[in-house]
Amino acid sequence: MSGGSPRKILLWLSYRGDGFHGFAKQPGQTTVQGTLEAALADVVGEAVPVVGASRTDAGVHARRTAAHFVTAQPIAPQRWAAVLNAQLPPQLRILSSQQVPLDFHARYTAIGKEYRYFVLHSRAPSPLLVPYVYRVHRTLDLVAMQQAVQALRGTHDFTSFAKAEAGGRRVRTLRRLELYVGDPPALHASDGQLLTFVVEGPGFLYNMVRILVGTLLAVGNHQFDPEAIPSMLKARDRQQAGPTAPSQGLVLWEVRYPTIPLLFGRSW
């Protein structure tokens, strides 16, 4: 390692989920963390661990997330974005880089994460939107879905909405859970609606966002009554909620941190 004292570098990054087997490093798989660490090792000549804000599943996209690493390499903090992008594939890009205090932690310092899930409601397929939307063609009862959204928002024990083996605190807060209905993007050459689910909170259980969306779609299909949501929550049983929506419509939209002293680089 070349001279100087160690600095902590924060990377803002964006990636396409369909190019990776998720964020977390796994032997023999192309992952976001593995690809970042390989690029970094190429630059500094030794292994440097990269810590991400969120371990997204295979297929889940990130519009803007964060990661940190520590280095004594004499490269200006803002320069790391360009240095790493020169090594990274086009489906994974560093948006910007900056120095942060040594006690900053990409995961533990985060105070909120926002996910968006896109559902294209159309009878026609949409190959140009394929990587970013989950398409459904059945009629959806949007009034029932909005009722279920109301019942799920706020603080609850979300055990029924987590993959059974998920660990961690089961009581979670959905500061935002919203469903917007609008026109499909212009790249979709047919009729339909784009449903956007916005989910924001301090943290989520494993698969929670996808199970929330899968349950809301099941309410839209009249498989569940929106009035059943409170008892579904109370049951603390994964079997009581709806299916897990596919990963392809899910985008980690934004990770939020408290304002901390900026040392270098752009404000975040």
Added chain:
Amino acid sequence: MSGGSPRKILLWLSYRGDGFHGFAKQPGQTTVQGTLEAALADVVGEAVPVVGASRTDAGVHARRTAAHFVTAQPIAPQRWAAVLNAQLPPQLRILSSQQVPLDFHARYTAIGKEYRYFVLHSRAPSPLLVPYVYRVHRTLDLVAMQQAVQALRGTHDFTSFAKAEAGGRRVRTLRRLELYVGDPPALHASDGQLLTFVVEGPGFLYNMVRILVGTLLAVGNHQFDPEAIPSMLKARDRQQAGPTAPSQGLVLWEVRYPTIPLLFGRSW
């Protein structure tokens, strides 16, 4: 071939250009035409030629284009979309199918084609938009570009704006050539502008849309003065125009036909 008299079937289709080496069949390459013909041969048990409205280059997307084939297979015309989609990869989808008169021709009956070219003007990369936009980061003189747009619109000899070996009539009409400037799509996590070039006309020379866009961007960079466009056209020399913009930002948006007697299926 199973019984009945031959029918001509029109397919409306959409595909992602990054999944194919262009539309036209080529030995040893994955192409749109080759993939369609392979799917069709699987269904009918023999080779059936498919004729497309436009032979897009490798990397060029199609939001909505058309193709035709002739068959005596006793499958209802509207059913072909679902039958073929069952055989096709997700990056190539049939939007709908219908019967057309035997004298209809996907290429020769077309009266207009609309292309759109998307340029993301931003200092930050955008991995989620990668397949559909060409990103530039230099400052662009939009006033000069709009001036050049005015000078190019209409009927001209476009020899200077065609790949040198292109054949066909050199006088072409741009019924529409427009440049719209707006906010980038929400999937782009940074500042910038989205430039949309809309190009519509009865037909185009080889690479013409990409050379038009490349020239307009060169005007935006002050490599050319917009006042030079008339002499550029007059020169009839490919060397006088700007570079060919990359294929990835180009989308064949729509193919238009005159109203012809509908036999089956949805109106077009």
